[in-house]
Amino acid sequence: MLHSFIDLIFPRICAGCQAPLERSEEQICTHCRFELPVTNSHIQTDIQLVNKFAGRVNLKHTLSFLKFVKGGKVQKMMHELKYKGNQEIGELLGRLYGAELRDNGFKHEFDLILPVPIHKKRLIIRGYNQSDSLAKGLAESLGIEWKSDILKRGTETESQIKKSRLERYKNMEDVFYAENYEEILHRKIVIVDDTLTTGATLESCVIALNDVGIKDVSIIAMATAL
Ligand SMILES: [Zn+2]
Structure with missing residues:
Protein backbone atom coordinates (compact mmCIF):
# COMPACT_ATOMS: atom_id res chain seq x y z
CA MET A 1 0.00 0.00 0.00
CA LEU A 2 2.72 2.42 1.03
CA HIS A 3 4.81 1.30 -1.94
CA SER A 4 2.01 1.94 -4.43
CA PHE A 5 1.44 5.35 -2.87
CA ILE A 6 5.12 6.26 -3.18
CA ASP A 7 5.21 4.91 -6.76
CA LEU A 8 2.28 7.14 -7.58
CA ILE A 9 4.02 10.28 -6.37
CA PHE A 10 7.55 9.38 -7.43
CA PRO A 11 7.09 6.92 -10.29
CA ARG A 12 10.15 4.75 -10.74
CA ILE A 13 11.09 4.67 -14.39
CA CYS A 14 13.28 2.44 -16.54
CA ALA A 15 16.77 3.86 -17.08
CA GLY A 16 16.72 2.48 -20.63
CA CYS A 17 13.30 3.49 -22.01
CA GLN A 18 11.68 5.67 -19.32
CA ALA A 19 8.66 3.33 -19.03
CA PRO A 20 7.22 3.03 -15.50
CA LEU A 21 8.75 0.09 -13.64
CA GLU A 22 6.77 -2.78 -12.17
CA ARG A 23 7.31 -3.41 -8.46
CA SER A 24 9.46 -6.46 -9.21
CA GLU A 25 11.68 -4.59 -11.67
CA GLU A 26 14.88 -2.88 -10.61
CA GLN A 27 16.29 0.10 -12.56
CA ILE A 28 15.47 -1.31 -15.99
CA CYS A 29 12.29 -2.91 -17.29
CA THR A 30 12.11 -6.57 -18.24
CA HIS A 31 11.94 -5.68 -21.93
CA CYS A 32 15.12 -3.55 -21.82
CA ARG A 33 16.86 -6.18 -19.72
CA PHE A 34 16.29 -8.90 -22.29
CA GLU A 35 17.03 -6.56 -25.17
CA LEU A 36 20.39 -5.37 -23.80
CA PRO A 37 22.77 -5.08 -26.78
CA VAL A 38 25.43 -7.46 -25.45
CA THR A 39 28.77 -7.96 -27.19
CA ASN A 40 29.36 -11.53 -25.90
CA SER A 41 33.09 -10.76 -25.99
CA HIS A 42 33.56 -13.26 -23.14
CA ILE A 43 32.29 -16.07 -25.37
CA GLN A 44 33.74 -15.03 -28.69
CA THR A 45 36.79 -12.75 -28.85
CA ASP A 46 35.87 -9.30 -30.13
CA ILE A 47 38.68 -8.69 -32.63
CA GLN A 48 37.88 -5.00 -33.03
CA LEU A 49 38.11 -4.53 -29.28
CA VAL A 50 41.26 -6.62 -28.89
CA ASN A 51 42.92 -4.69 -31.72
CA LYS A 52 42.54 -1.43 -29.79
CA PHE A 53 45.25 -2.71 -27.47
CA ALA A 54 47.21 -5.08 -29.69
CA GLY A 55 50.90 -4.23 -29.78
CA ARG A 56 50.41 -1.58 -27.08
CA VAL A 57 49.75 -3.45 -23.82
CA ASN A 58 49.43 -7.12 -22.87
CA LEU A 59 45.99 -8.10 -21.64
CA LYS A 60 44.81 -11.49 -20.43
CA HIS A 61 41.16 -10.77 -21.20
CA THR A 62 39.73 -7.86 -23.15
CA LEU A 63 36.05 -7.73 -22.32
CA SER A 64 33.06 -5.52 -22.89
CA PHE A 65 29.48 -6.07 -21.75
CA LEU A 66 27.39 -3.78 -23.97
CA LYS A 67 27.44 -1.98 -27.29
CA PHE A 68 27.14 1.78 -27.03
CA VAL A 69 25.03 3.31 -29.78
CA LYS A 70 24.44 7.07 -29.88
CA GLY A 71 20.88 7.78 -28.79
CA GLY A 72 20.38 4.16 -27.70
CA LYS A 73 19.41 2.61 -24.38
CA VAL A 74 22.96 2.01 -23.24
CA GLN A 75 23.74 5.70 -23.70
CA LYS A 76 20.71 6.57 -21.56
CA MET A 77 21.80 4.15 -18.83
CA MET A 78 25.35 5.48 -18.84
CA HIS A 79 24.00 9.04 -18.69
CA GLU A 80 21.93 8.09 -15.64
CA LEU A 81 25.01 6.58 -14.04
CA LYS A 82 27.36 9.47 -14.77
CA TYR A 83 25.20 12.57 -14.60
CA LYS A 84 22.01 11.76 -12.71
CA GLY A 85 23.46 10.37 -9.52
CA ASN A 86 22.06 6.92 -10.25
CA GLN A 87 24.74 4.64 -8.86
CA GLU A 88 22.26 1.76 -8.57
CA ILE A 89 22.12 1.33 -12.34
CA GLY A 90 25.91 0.91 -12.29
CA GLU A 91 25.73 -1.71 -9.58
CA LEU A 92 22.97 -3.53 -11.43
CA LEU A 93 24.92 -3.62 -14.71
CA GLY A 94 27.97 -4.78 -12.79
CA ARG A 95 26.00 -7.57 -11.12
CA LEU A 96 24.44 -8.67 -14.42
CA TYR A 97 27.79 -8.87 -16.20
CA GLY A 98 29.50 -10.42 -13.18
CA ALA A 99 26.88 -13.20 -13.17
CA GLU A 100 27.37 -13.72 -16.89
CA LEU A 101 31.15 -14.01 -16.43
CA ARG A 102 30.79 -16.28 -13.40
CA ASP A 103 28.47 -18.63 -15.31
CA ASN A 104 30.92 -18.78 -18.21
CA GLY A 105 33.99 -19.91 -16.32
CA PHE A 106 35.58 -16.54 -15.50
CA LYS A 107 35.28 -16.78 -11.72
CA HIS A 108 38.95 -17.64 -11.23
CA GLU A 109 40.34 -15.49 -14.03
CA PHE A 110 40.49 -12.41 -11.78
CA ASP A 111 40.77 -11.91 -8.03
CA LEU A 112 40.80 -8.13 -7.71
CA ILE A 113 38.79 -5.42 -9.48
CA LEU A 114 40.20 -1.91 -9.85
CA PRO A 115 37.85 0.84 -11.08
CA VAL A 116 39.30 3.52 -13.37
CA PRO A 117 39.59 6.61 -11.16
CA ILE A 118 38.12 9.97 -12.13
CA HIS A 119 39.92 13.25 -11.60
CA LYS A 120 39.72 14.66 -8.06
CA LYS A 121 37.94 17.82 -9.20
CA ARG A 122 35.31 15.77 -10.99
CA LEU A 123 34.91 13.52 -7.97
CA ILE A 124 34.13 16.54 -5.82
CA ILE A 125 31.51 17.81 -8.29
CA ARG A 126 29.91 14.42 -9.00
CA GLY A 127 30.26 13.08 -5.49
CA TYR A 128 31.14 9.57 -6.63
CA ASN A 129 33.11 7.65 -9.23
CA GLN A 130 30.76 5.86 -11.60
CA SER A 131 33.27 3.04 -12.11
CA ASP A 132 33.14 2.26 -8.37
CA SER A 133 29.48 1.28 -8.78
CA LEU A 134 30.33 -1.03 -11.67
CA ALA A 135 33.21 -2.57 -9.69
CA LYS A 136 30.98 -3.09 -6.67
CA ILE A 144 35.90 -11.16 -5.33
CA GLU A 145 37.30 -7.94 -3.90
CA TRP A 146 37.42 -4.44 -5.42
CA LYS A 147 39.68 -1.59 -4.33
CA SER A 148 39.62 2.12 -5.11
CA ASP A 149 42.88 3.03 -3.37
CA ILE A 150 45.29 1.51 -5.90
CA LEU A 151 44.78 3.29 -9.22
CA LYS A 152 45.02 7.07 -8.94
CA ARG A 153 44.56 9.86 -11.43
CA GLY A 154 45.60 13.39 -12.09
CA THR A 155 49.02 14.35 -10.79
CA GLU A 156 51.23 15.89 -13.38
CA THR A 157 54.60 14.23 -13.48
CA GLU A 158 56.31 15.40 -16.64
CA SER A 159 57.32 18.92 -17.56
CA GLN A 160 54.31 20.93 -18.72
CA ILE A 161 56.23 23.97 -19.87
CA LYS A 162 56.42 23.31 -23.59
CA LYS A 163 52.86 22.07 -23.99
CA SER A 164 49.87 24.10 -25.17
CA ARG A 165 47.19 24.90 -22.64
CA LEU A 166 44.87 22.22 -23.97
CA GLU A 167 47.64 19.63 -24.03
CA ARG A 168 48.59 20.54 -20.50
CA TYR A 169 45.02 20.16 -19.38
CA LYS A 170 44.62 16.81 -21.12
CA ASN A 171 47.92 15.60 -19.78
CA MET A 172 46.94 16.40 -16.22
CA GLU A 173 43.60 14.69 -16.58
CA ASP A 174 45.12 11.54 -17.95
CA VAL A 175 48.02 10.79 -15.68
CA PHE A 176 47.46 7.50 -13.92
CA TYR A 177 49.65 5.92 -11.30
CA ALA A 178 49.49 3.09 -8.77
CA GLU A 179 49.64 3.45 -4.99
CA ASN A 180 49.61 0.88 -2.17
CA TYR A 181 50.42 -1.81 -4.70
CA GLU A 182 52.98 -3.86 -2.75
CA GLU A 183 50.36 -6.35 -1.55
CA ILE A 184 48.72 -6.86 -4.92
CA LEU A 185 51.77 -7.53 -7.08
CA HIS A 186 50.78 -11.15 -7.70
CA ARG A 187 47.03 -10.70 -7.91
CA LYS A 188 44.98 -11.26 -11.05
CA ILE A 189 43.75 -7.77 -11.78
CA VAL A 190 40.81 -6.62 -13.84
CA ILE A 191 40.36 -2.90 -14.48
CA VAL A 192 36.81 -1.67 -15.07
CA ASP A 193 35.67 1.45 -16.93
CA ASP A 194 32.23 2.69 -18.00
CA THR A 195 32.55 3.47 -21.71
CA LEU A 196 35.45 2.68 -24.02
CA THR A 197 36.01 4.80 -27.09
CA THR A 198 39.68 5.13 -28.04
CA GLY A 199 40.89 2.83 -25.27
CA ALA A 200 43.49 5.42 -24.19
CA THR A 201 42.24 5.63 -20.59
CA LEU A 202 42.29 1.89 -20.00
CA GLU A 203 45.64 1.61 -21.75
CA SER A 204 47.13 4.26 -19.43
CA CYS A 205 45.81 2.37 -16.40
CA VAL A 206 47.34 -0.91 -17.62
CA ILE A 207 50.68 0.84 -18.14
CA ALA A 208 50.52 2.30 -14.62
CA LEU A 209 50.14 -1.23 -13.21
CA ASN A 210 52.78 -2.73 -15.51
CA ASP A 211 55.19 0.02 -14.42
CA VAL A 212 55.10 -1.19 -10.81
CA GLY A 213 55.46 -4.85 -11.83
CA ILE A 214 51.84 -6.02 -12.07
CA LYS A 215 51.58 -8.18 -15.18
CA ASP A 216 48.37 -10.24 -14.88
CA VAL A 217 45.91 -7.63 -16.13
CA SER A 218 42.53 -7.82 -17.86
CA ILE A 219 40.06 -5.09 -18.69
CA ILE A 220 36.29 -4.74 -18.68
CA ALA A 221 34.52 -1.87 -20.39
CA MET A 222 30.84 -1.91 -19.48
CA ALA A 223 30.08 -0.38 -22.87
CA THR A 224 32.09 0.06 -26.04
CA ALA A 225 31.53 2.61 -28.76
CA LEU A 226 33.63 1.08 -31.53
ZN1 LIG B 1 12.91 -0.17 -20.43
Whole structure:
Protein backbone atom coordinates (compact mmCIF):
# COMPACT_ATOMS: atom_id res chain seq x y z
CA MET A 1 0.00 0.00 0.00
CA LEU A 2 2.72 2.42 1.03
CA HIS A 3 4.81 1.30 -1.94
CA SER A 4 2.01 1.94 -4.43
CA PHE A 5 1.44 5.35 -2.87
CA ILE A 6 5.12 6.26 -3.18
CA ASP A 7 5.21 4.91 -6.76
CA LEU A 8 2.28 7.14 -7.58
CA ILE A 9 4.02 10.28 -6.37
CA PHE A 10 7.55 9.38 -7.43
CA PRO A 11 7.09 6.92 -10.29
CA ARG A 12 10.15 4.75 -10.74
CA ILE A 13 11.09 4.67 -14.39
CA CYS A 14 13.28 2.44 -16.54
CA ALA A 15 16.77 3.86 -17.08
CA GLY A 16 16.72 2.48 -20.63
CA CYS A 17 13.30 3.49 -22.01
CA GLN A 18 11.68 5.67 -19.32
CA ALA A 19 8.66 3.33 -19.03
CA PRO A 20 7.22 3.03 -15.50
CA LEU A 21 8.75 0.09 -13.64
CA GLU A 22 6.77 -2.78 -12.17
CA ARG A 23 7.31 -3.41 -8.46
CA SER A 24 9.46 -6.46 -9.21
CA GLU A 25 11.68 -4.59 -11.67
CA GLU A 26 14.88 -2.88 -10.61
CA GLN A 27 16.29 0.10 -12.56
CA ILE A 28 15.47 -1.31 -15.99
CA CYS A 29 12.29 -2.91 -17.29
CA THR A 30 12.11 -6.57 -18.24
CA HIS A 31 11.94 -5.68 -21.93
CA CYS A 32 15.12 -3.55 -21.82
CA ARG A 33 16.86 -6.18 -19.72
CA PHE A 34 16.29 -8.90 -22.29
CA GLU A 35 17.03 -6.56 -25.17
CA LEU A 36 20.39 -5.37 -23.80
CA PRO A 37 22.77 -5.08 -26.78
CA VAL A 38 25.43 -7.46 -25.45
CA THR A 39 28.77 -7.96 -27.19
CA ASN A 40 29.36 -11.53 -25.90
CA SER A 41 33.09 -10.76 -25.99
CA HIS A 42 33.56 -13.26 -23.14
CA ILE A 43 32.29 -16.07 -25.37
CA GLN A 44 33.74 -15.03 -28.69
CA THR A 45 36.79 -12.75 -28.85
CA ASP A 46 35.87 -9.30 -30.13
CA ILE A 47 38.68 -8.69 -32.63
CA GLN A 48 37.88 -5.00 -33.03
CA LEU A 49 38.11 -4.53 -29.28
CA VAL A 50 41.26 -6.62 -28.89
CA ASN A 51 42.92 -4.69 -31.72
CA LYS A 52 42.54 -1.43 -29.79
CA PHE A 53 45.25 -2.71 -27.47
CA ALA A 54 47.21 -5.08 -29.69
CA GLY A 55 50.90 -4.23 -29.78
CA ARG A 56 50.41 -1.58 -27.08
CA VAL A 57 49.75 -3.45 -23.82
CA ASN A 58 49.43 -7.12 -22.87
CA LEU A 59 45.99 -8.10 -21.64
CA LYS A 60 44.81 -11.49 -20.43
CA HIS A 61 41.16 -10.77 -21.20
CA THR A 62 39.73 -7.86 -23.15
CA LEU A 63 36.05 -7.73 -22.32
CA SER A 64 33.06 -5.52 -22.89
CA PHE A 65 29.48 -6.07 -21.75
CA LEU A 66 27.39 -3.78 -23.97
CA LYS A 67 27.44 -1.98 -27.29
CA PHE A 68 27.14 1.78 -27.03
CA VAL A 69 25.03 3.31 -29.78
CA LYS A 70 24.44 7.07 -29.88
CA GLY A 71 20.88 7.78 -28.79
CA GLY A 72 20.38 4.16 -27.70
CA LYS A 73 19.41 2.61 -24.38
CA VAL A 74 22.96 2.01 -23.24
CA GLN A 75 23.74 5.70 -23.70
CA LYS A 76 20.71 6.57 -21.56
CA MET A 77 21.80 4.15 -18.83
CA MET A 78 25.35 5.48 -18.84
CA HIS A 79 24.00 9.04 -18.69
CA GLU A 80 21.93 8.09 -15.64
CA LEU A 81 25.01 6.58 -14.04
CA LYS A 82 27.36 9.47 -14.77
CA TYR A 83 25.20 12.57 -14.60
CA LYS A 84 22.01 11.76 -12.71
CA GLY A 85 23.46 10.37 -9.52
CA ASN A 86 22.06 6.92 -10.25
CA GLN A 87 24.74 4.64 -8.86
CA GLU A 88 22.26 1.76 -8.57
CA ILE A 89 22.12 1.33 -12.34
CA GLY A 90 25.91 0.91 -12.29
CA GLU A 91 25.73 -1.71 -9.58
CA LEU A 92 22.97 -3.53 -11.43
CA LEU A 93 24.92 -3.62 -14.71
CA GLY A 94 27.97 -4.78 -12.79
CA ARG A 95 26.00 -7.57 -11.12
CA LEU A 96 24.44 -8.67 -14.42
CA TYR A 97 27.79 -8.87 -16.20
CA GLY A 98 29.50 -10.42 -13.18
CA ALA A 99 26.88 -13.20 -13.17
CA GLU A 100 27.37 -13.72 -16.89
CA LEU A 101 31.15 -14.01 -16.43
CA ARG A 102 30.79 -16.28 -13.40
CA ASP A 103 28.47 -18.63 -15.31
CA ASN A 104 30.92 -18.78 -18.21
CA GLY A 105 33.99 -19.91 -16.32
CA PHE A 106 35.58 -16.54 -15.50
CA LYS A 107 35.28 -16.78 -11.72
CA HIS A 108 38.95 -17.64 -11.23
CA GLU A 109 40.34 -15.49 -14.03
CA PHE A 110 40.49 -12.41 -11.78
CA ASP A 111 40.77 -11.91 -8.03
CA LEU A 112 40.80 -8.13 -7.71
CA ILE A 113 38.79 -5.42 -9.48
CA LEU A 114 40.20 -1.91 -9.85
CA PRO A 115 37.85 0.84 -11.08
CA VAL A 116 39.30 3.52 -13.37
CA PRO A 117 39.59 6.61 -11.16
CA ILE A 118 38.12 9.97 -12.13
CA HIS A 119 39.92 13.25 -11.60
CA LYS A 120 39.72 14.66 -8.06
CA LYS A 121 37.94 17.82 -9.20
CA ARG A 122 35.31 15.77 -10.99
CA LEU A 123 34.91 13.52 -7.97
CA ILE A 124 34.13 16.54 -5.82
CA ILE A 125 31.51 17.81 -8.29
CA ARG A 126 29.91 14.42 -9.00
CA GLY A 127 30.26 13.08 -5.49
CA TYR A 128 31.14 9.57 -6.63
CA ASN A 129 33.11 7.65 -9.23
CA GLN A 130 30.76 5.86 -11.60
CA SER A 131 33.27 3.04 -12.11
CA ASP A 132 33.14 2.26 -8.37
CA SER A 133 29.48 1.28 -8.78
CA LEU A 134 30.33 -1.03 -11.67
CA ALA A 135 33.21 -2.57 -9.69
CA LYS A 136 30.98 -3.09 -6.67
CA GLY A 137 28.34 -4.93 -8.74
CA LEU A 138 30.92 -7.07 -10.54
CA ALA A 139 32.63 -7.93 -7.24
CA GLU A 140 29.34 -9.01 -5.71
CA SER A 141 28.50 -11.47 -8.49
CA LEU A 142 32.04 -12.78 -8.92
CA GLY A 143 32.61 -13.08 -5.18
CA ILE A 144 35.90 -11.16 -5.33
CA GLU A 145 37.30 -7.94 -3.90
CA TRP A 146 37.42 -4.44 -5.42
CA LYS A 147 39.68 -1.59 -4.33
CA SER A 148 39.62 2.12 -5.11
CA ASP A 149 42.88 3.03 -3.37
CA ILE A 150 45.29 1.51 -5.90
CA LEU A 151 44.78 3.29 -9.22
CA LYS A 152 45.02 7.07 -8.94
CA ARG A 153 44.56 9.86 -11.43
CA GLY A 154 45.60 13.39 -12.09
CA THR A 155 49.02 14.35 -10.79
CA GLU A 156 51.23 15.89 -13.38
CA THR A 157 54.60 14.23 -13.48
CA GLU A 158 56.31 15.40 -16.64
CA SER A 159 57.32 18.92 -17.56
CA GLN A 160 54.31 20.93 -18.72
CA ILE A 161 56.23 23.97 -19.87
CA LYS A 162 56.42 23.31 -23.59
CA LYS A 163 52.86 22.07 -23.99
CA SER A 164 49.87 24.10 -25.17
CA ARG A 165 47.19 24.90 -22.64
CA LEU A 166 44.87 22.22 -23.97
CA GLU A 167 47.64 19.63 -24.03
CA ARG A 168 48.59 20.54 -20.50
CA TYR A 169 45.02 20.16 -19.38
CA LYS A 170 44.62 16.81 -21.12
CA ASN A 171 47.92 15.60 -19.78
CA MET A 172 46.94 16.40 -16.22
CA GLU A 173 43.60 14.69 -16.58
CA ASP A 174 45.12 11.54 -17.95
CA VAL A 175 48.02 10.79 -15.68
CA PHE A 176 47.46 7.50 -13.92
CA TYR A 177 49.65 5.92 -11.30
CA ALA A 178 49.49 3.09 -8.77
CA GLU A 179 49.64 3.45 -4.99
CA ASN A 180 49.61 0.88 -2.17
CA TYR A 181 50.42 -1.81 -4.70
CA GLU A 182 52.98 -3.86 -2.75
CA GLU A 183 50.36 -6.35 -1.55
CA ILE A 184 48.72 -6.86 -4.92
CA LEU A 185 51.77 -7.53 -7.08
CA HIS A 186 50.78 -11.15 -7.70
CA ARG A 187 47.03 -10.70 -7.91
CA LYS A 188 44.98 -11.26 -11.05
CA ILE A 189 43.75 -7.77 -11.78
CA VAL A 190 40.81 -6.62 -13.84
CA ILE A 191 40.36 -2.90 -14.48
CA VAL A 192 36.81 -1.67 -15.07
CA ASP A 193 35.67 1.45 -16.93
CA ASP A 194 32.23 2.69 -18.00
CA THR A 195 32.55 3.47 -21.71
CA LEU A 196 35.45 2.68 -24.02
CA THR A 197 36.01 4.80 -27.09
CA THR A 198 39.68 5.13 -28.04
CA GLY A 199 40.89 2.83 -25.27
CA ALA A 200 43.49 5.42 -24.19
CA THR A 201 42.24 5.63 -20.59
CA LEU A 202 42.29 1.89 -20.00
CA GLU A 203 45.64 1.61 -21.75
CA SER A 204 47.13 4.26 -19.43
CA CYS A 205 45.81 2.37 -16.40
CA VAL A 206 47.34 -0.91 -17.62
CA ILE A 207 50.68 0.84 -18.14
CA ALA A 208 50.52 2.30 -14.62
CA LEU A 209 50.14 -1.23 -13.21
CA ASN A 210 52.78 -2.73 -15.51
CA ASP A 211 55.19 0.02 -14.42
CA VAL A 212 55.10 -1.19 -10.81
CA GLY A 213 55.46 -4.85 -11.83
CA ILE A 214 51.84 -6.02 -12.07
CA LYS A 215 51.58 -8.18 -15.18
CA ASP A 216 48.37 -10.24 -14.88
CA VAL A 217 45.91 -7.63 -16.13
CA SER A 218 42.53 -7.82 -17.86
CA ILE A 219 40.06 -5.09 -18.69
CA ILE A 220 36.29 -4.74 -18.68
CA ALA A 221 34.52 -1.87 -20.39
CA MET A 222 30.84 -1.91 -19.48
CA ALA A 223 30.08 -0.38 -22.87
CA THR A 224 32.09 0.06 -26.04
CA ALA A 225 31.53 2.61 -28.76
CA LEU A 226 33.63 1.08 -31.53
ZN1 LIG B 1 12.91 -0.17 -20.43
